[in-house]
Amino acid sequence: MSTMTADTASAVRTGAEPPRRVSPRRTLSHGLTLAWRNIAQLKHSPEKLLDVTLMPIVFLLLFLYVFGGAVAGDTHSYLQKLLPGLVAQMAMFATMGLGTALAEDIQKGVFDRFRSLPIARSAPLIGTVLGDTVRFLMVVTVLVGFGTALGFRFHTDPLSVLGAFALAYVFYLAVSWVSVLVGLLAPGPETVQGLAFLWVMPLTFGSSVLVPDTSTMPGWLQAWTKVNPVTHLADAVRALTTGGPVGNHVWYTLAWAAGIVLVTFPIAIRMYNRRA
């Protein structure tokens, strides 16, 4: 390879007939290459992680000291309830950047390059979603690190804790596809954030994230929080990290995740194909 001279650098590669379809195995490999792209970008633009670094800290401090006394009587016991909830909420917030990044890629023409390559049309979307794992890890690391400094403690075995974060990650991946959809639907990168708030806010605040005991809410809101998947995720993470009955929350969360992916993934792929 290295002995190749400049003259042959562009010599046309004539070869066997190319395959007609891209196999799932190759699609996954292309997806991983594109996930690597997202991570490599951070080397040159680390400021992209600023939101997922600062947001957990600001929210944790704010909620802890604003609601702590009122909801739980004291901030220390509220912290034990709040932090697992925030893992669920911040995971949702972290997906919002994805839509913006996608809209920017489309606007800048990077996706045109990908679309002209013999790779599956889903590969760039899969790559973006997988690459954003970094943002999830950042959110969780900051929350747990900062929370621990403020006095948060795990009360269960490491396996349960790991299970809690794995569940949050699965849900995060599923919700990422909603963000993908928003990124594809938005007229431009500037509008993505606004659109994202429209669905992230009711989902995360209309849940048991901040107020574990929802019985003081009006009936219609209680009904909503009961079906809201963020409630189930928050309750599952809470039980798995600080103890208490896990109930059906894990299954509800997984079912919701599966449902979200089943609906949004095919629509996202179709939208992406049609996007001129």
Next chain:
Amino acid sequence: MSDVIRAEGLRKRFGDTQALDGVDLTVRRGTVLGVLGPNGAGKTTAVRVLATLLKPDAGRAEVCGYDVVRDSVRVRAKIGLTGQYASVDEELTGTENLVMIARLLDFSRREARARAKELLARFSLTDAGGRAVKTYSGGMRRRLDLAASLINRPEVIYLDEPTTGLDPRARGEVWDTVREVVADGASVLLTTQYLEEADALADRIAVFDHGHVIAEGTSAELKARAGRQTLAVRAADLYRVEQLTTIVADLTGARPEVQAATGLVTAPIGDPAVLSAVVRRLDEAGLVAAELALRMPSLDEVFLTLTGHHAEPAATETVTEGSLV
């Protein structure tokens, strides 16, 4: 099969705009087709359809024998695309961009790195390879974009206005690259608004206007279609310009244009044989010509003849000058 691209009756509509209105195109293997047209003529739309990025509303197109709609994955394995706007990732380095695309083209890690290195060297980007693309100049970005579309050694290369916004030196480099890839056996479809560029690079030229191909042929054929050549004679003795003008008017039957400052007399002619008659008459009159030539019409004149308007508003001045010189 000697045609690498064959398109018939391509149509594409965006809202109220009929971007392509029945476009037929063929590109023979190993040649360059220049798609020439003003802003909004439909050049980019045609490229995007042929690169499988857009589905045509009607018509069909084959690239290397594969249908662009039904066999799009295979078409994409055969093509390289440099779009009108650089499509490299600003937040990666030059090397990372090329390695990423090579990996997407199923190069092994080692092969990908070697290919990236090789192409960076070829496009004089070796020193910049480790820097993020957001620090590159426009010309460097274009070169990287071009390098990215050559990674797979594609059989067919689309270049959508590859030199727009480049300085003359960078433009010359792109031209050299186009000639090299063609010498290596690739076929190129190149869009441009520069008549000079189509003239310099293309074997055949398709002139686009409002989604139609209004003319197709070699540069010489198109010039011939625009009809007449121009006779240009300059008198060595400025005092005898008037006499020269009379002779030219007499032989061409046209009213010559005279450039007073230089003594250049020009007139359109129908029959090239007039040239020898001019030489004889000048000889008889003892008139010395400092310059005597037959000029081909410029491509802009071709465009004017074919469409009734200039190829680009900015070119109008050059043309007026050109017809005087």
